[in-house]
Amino acid sequence: MTAEPWGPAPDGVDQPYWDGLTRGDLMLQRCDNCDTWIWGPQWICASCHTFDPGWQRVEPVGTVYTWSRSWYPFISELPVERPYVTVLVELSGAGGRRVLGILTGDDTDQVRIGDHVAGHFERDDGATWPMLRWRRVESEGAAA
Amino acid sequence: MSTIGLRGAAAVAGVSEQHYKRGEAPAGELRMTLEAVTRACADAGVSPRELDGFVSYAGGGHDGSVIGGALGVHDVRWSTMVWGGGGGGVAAAINNAATAIATGQADCVVVYRAMSQVDTGRLGYAKYFYGPHYLAHGVGSPAQVCALRTQRLLEHDGVPREGLRALVLAAYRHAQRNPTAQGYGKPLDVETYESSRLIVEPFHLFDCSRESDGAVALVLVSAERAKALRDDPAYVLAGAQGAPGGYSALVDNDEQYTSAGFAGADGRPGVADRLWAQAGIGPADVDVVQLYENFSGPAVAALIDHGLCPSGPAAGEVLTVDNLTAGVGKLPVNTSGGNIADSFVNGMNLAVEAVRQIRGTSTNQVDGARTSLFVGGPMAPLVSSTLFAHGDVL
Numbered sequence: 321m322t323a324e325p326w327g328p329a330p331d332g333v334d335q336p337y338w339d340g341l342t343r344g345d346l347m348l349q350r351c352d353n354c355d356t357w358i359w360g361p362q363w364i365c366a367s368c369h370t371f372d373p374g375w376q377r378v379e380p381v382g383t384v385y386t387w388s389r390s391w392y393p394f395i396s397e398l399p400v401e402r403p404y405v406t407v408l409v410e411l412s413g414a415g416g417r418r419v420l421g422i423l424t425g426d427d428t429d430q431v432r433i434g435d436h437v438a439g440h441f442e443r444d445d446g447a448t449w450p451m452l453r454w455r456r457v458e459s460e461g462a463a464a
Numbered sequence: 465m466s467t468i469g470l471r472g473a474a475a476v477a478g479v480s481e482q483h484y485k486r487g488e489a490p491a492g493e494l495r496m497t498l499e500a501v502t503r504a505c506a507d508a509g510v511s512p513r514e515l516d517g518f519v520s521y522a523g524g525g526h527d528g529s530v531i532g533g534a535l536g537v538h539d540v541r542w543s544t545m546v547w548g549g550g551g552g553g554v555a556a557a558i559n560n561a562a563t564a565i566a567t568g569q570a571d572c573v574v575v576y577r578a579m580s581q582v583d584t585g586r587l588g589y590a591k592y593f594y595g596p597h598y599l600a601h602g603v604g605s606p607a608q609v610c611a612l613r614t615q616r617l618l619e620h621d622g623v624p625r626e627g628l629r630a631l632v633l634a635a636y637r638h639a640q641r642n643p644t645a646q647g648y649g650k651p652l653d654v655e656t657y658e659s660s661r662l663i664v665e666p667f668h669l670f671d672c673s674r675e676s677d678g679a680v681a682l683v684l685v686s687a688e689r690a691k692a693l694r695d696d697p698a699y700v701l702a703g704a705q706g707a708p709g710g711y712s713a714l715v716d717n718d719e720q721y722t723s724a725g726f727a728g729a730d731g732r733p734g735v736a737d738r739l740w741a742q743a744g745i746g747p748a749d750v751d752v753v754q755l756y757e758n759f760s761g762p763a764v765a766a767l768i769d770h771g772l773c774p775s776g777p778a779a780g781e782v783l784t785v786d787n788l789t790a791g792v793g794k795l796p797v798n799t800s801g802g803n804i805a806d807s808f809v810n811g812m813n814l815a816v817e818a819v820r821q822i823r824g825t826s827t828n829q830v831d832g833a834r835t836s837l838f839v840g841g842p843m844a845p846l847v848s849s850t851l852f853a854h855g856d857v858l
Binding site for chain 2: 324325326327328329334359360361385386387388389390391392394395398400403404406408417418419420421422432433449451
């Protein structure tokens with residue numbers, strides 16, 4: 321599969337995020353000047369207006385801020401069986417920034433807001449980019 | 465510094481609304497736009513040649529020079545598109561027309577929107593509506609982003625899901641008395657609603673608006689002119705727009721996550737606060753509401769933002785089918801059937817119903833309605849509201 325409608329932006333604003341996925345790292349922006357965590361990717365820090373905020377590796381652990389289960393085939397290129405659950409995860413180590421991801425495992429029907437989750441990286445067959453995906457875990461910081 | 469007030473400066477003198485099942489319009493968007501504009505002019509009692517302002521939103525085609533040229537207007541003095549927000553900008557378009565009139569930039573302004581799926585495809589299932597940081601995680605439709613926010617509204621804030629259902633059932637109840645509604649003759653009961661297929665949780669099929677083909681136009685003139693044209697103009701009492709929090713640019717990192725976008729925060733008046741301040745009246749003074757329901761959840765969040773309904777479990781006391789029904793309840797909402805049970809022409813059809821309520825010509829008329837609130841697309845990147853009023857209120 322080469323026609324994924326995702327990947328680095330042509331202007332390069334989020335290239336380190338995608339390079340991080342390839343290495344198995346979750347990379348988020350953090351302003352070099354004022355330490356503010358930033359997501360989604362921006363050219364400028366909204367807090368102090370410094371251009372080109374830096375990037376920092378973040379441990380992919382956090383809690384479910386919200387979730388939804390998609391039944392309709394919204395995205396034909398998505399190599400994931402329907403229905404699937406998308407979670408919005410509030411990261412524990414990034415100033416409360418939230419990232420989206422698909423929830424995997426055999427207990428996705430149990431998902432609730434506040435659940436502890438841990439991230440892992442999966443590359444689907446034929447996919448160009450690995451994806452950060454999530455599993456429910458017993459406690460904060462537990463391994464996926 | 466002196467400012468020019470919007471309150472009561474302009475009024476809707478003419479309206480036109482036509483809709484068809486999606487994909488079945490007998491004409492394309494340009495022709496339907498011209499039909500709607502000329503019919504709205506006829507309703508107002510003005511010649512299309514008098515139009516000098518043209519306003520739309522959501523990136524619709526056919527700007528002022530195109531429509532003005534086709535109608536042989538004397539001059540196009542105002543041609544403006546609300547920038548961003550999709551259907552969230554629909555009320556902002558009306559406010560924009562009123563602003564042009566209040567400031568003397570134009571005298572006779574038409575606000576319009578036409579949709580034909582043959583021309584522009586479907587809105588709600590448009591792929592690539594969001595960027596790669598949504599798409600990669602299976603989120604590509606406004607339905608899904610609204611579902612994520614609605615799930616937190618229910619599970620975290622405690623708004624009962626039955627409240628969402630009541631909004632949908634009340635819309636269908638209204639549609640049974642509106643012969644032009646697409647839901648006319650198709651009453652909806654609890655069981656049918658609950659057993660309808662899931663689209664994206666927590667939304668069932670009936671929580672999602674229709675998409676219709678059609679065209680809608682509103683003609684606005686100064687209050688003075690409106691009074692000369694007809695005895696029941698719908699005055700623009702107040703209007704506001706806003707884009708708090710960044711919304712989708714921040715990939716769901718905006719702070720007031722379960723707000724529909726109209727709410728203020730400490731030290732920052734929101735769209736609803738600014739609306740009430742301009743109007744000089746509050747939510748308790750609103751007689752009837754036309755509420756853009758892209759989906760049931762965001763519509764409920766918009767009621768909460770406007771102070772028409774409490775948040776949390778207490779929302780269930782306001783959101784009952786009876787309380788939302790014209791002639792029965794205290795908060796009649798979507799009296800034509802709304803986007804869900806009447807038709808969906810990017811929400812502009814609701815503005816026409818808001819005007820009908822002031823005129824006293826709705827098929828679900830609220831007795832003596834003097835204030836009529838129109839709320840644009842909720843949980844959109846930019847949102848807007850317009851409060852219409854009868855001349856008695858000025």
